[in-house]
Amino acid sequence: MNVAISVLSGGEAHRLVPQLSALLQDAVDSGASIGFLPPLALAEAKQYWMSVAEEVDAGRRTLLIAQRHTEDAILGTVQLDLATKPNALHRAEVAKMLVHTQARRQGIARQLMLAMEEKARELGRTTLVLDTRHGDTAEPLYQSLQFNLVGLIPAYVKNVAGQLEATAVYYKLLSPAGEVHG
Numbered sequence: 001m002n003v004a005i006s007v008l009s010g011g012e013a014h015r016l017v018p019q020l021s022a023l024l025q026d027a028v029d030s031g032a033s034i035g036f037l038p039p040l041a042l043a044e045a046k047q048y049w050m051s052v053a054e055e056v057d058a059g060r061r062t063l064l065i066a067q068r069h070t071e072d073a074i075l076g077t078v079q080l081d082l083a084t085k086p087n088a089l090h091r092a093e094v095a096k097m098l099v100h101t102q103a104r105r106q107g108i109a110r111q112l113m114l115a116m117e118e119k120a121r122e123l124g125r126t127t128l129v130l131d132t133r134h135g136d137t138a139e140p141l142y143q144s145l146q147f148n149l150v151g152l153i154p155a156y157v158k159n160v161a162g163q164l165e166a167t168a169v170y171y172k173l174l175s176p177a178g179e180v181h182g
């Protein structure tokens with residue numbers, strides 16, 4: 001599916017909090033391991049997105065969204081949590097890669113991830129890290145995008161049944177913006 005990928009300002013994120021909250025609730029309620037447990041209250045989802053908008057305003061986070069060209073509905077999001085320490089300005093953490101359940105398996109996550117990588121390069125971020133629940137449906141995507149598995153941390157995340165599961169930690173080194181490898 002061809003979608004429009006946009007990088008949001010903090011103000012745009014604030015304006016879209018209701019749609020972003022609905023997307024987050026959909027992801028959590030469908031079992032996504034993204035730091036919340038179902039059922040996710042609307043107030044908690046809104047509070048989360050307001051804090052993201054503030055981080056975007058402060059320049060500490062970048063938020064990308066995917067939408068169909070003909071609709072306003074947000075189909076997916078991904079974030080870059082930008083390291084701010086002087087010795088870490090080359091790295092960022094990929095966070096909250098979400099695609100609405102009705103839009104999954106259509107290439108939206110891949111498009112978001114590729115746009116996020118390009119934005120990371122623009123920002124001078126060449127080392128990306130992420131973690132995901134081991135065995136999650138997103139793992140094959142990350143692997144296909146050449147993210148490298150560092151290892152597993154056992155008993156790291158709690159699932160909806162209250163059991164502890166392992167998380168998989170990945171990294172990817174990007175070529176700097178403008179650099180071409182052949």
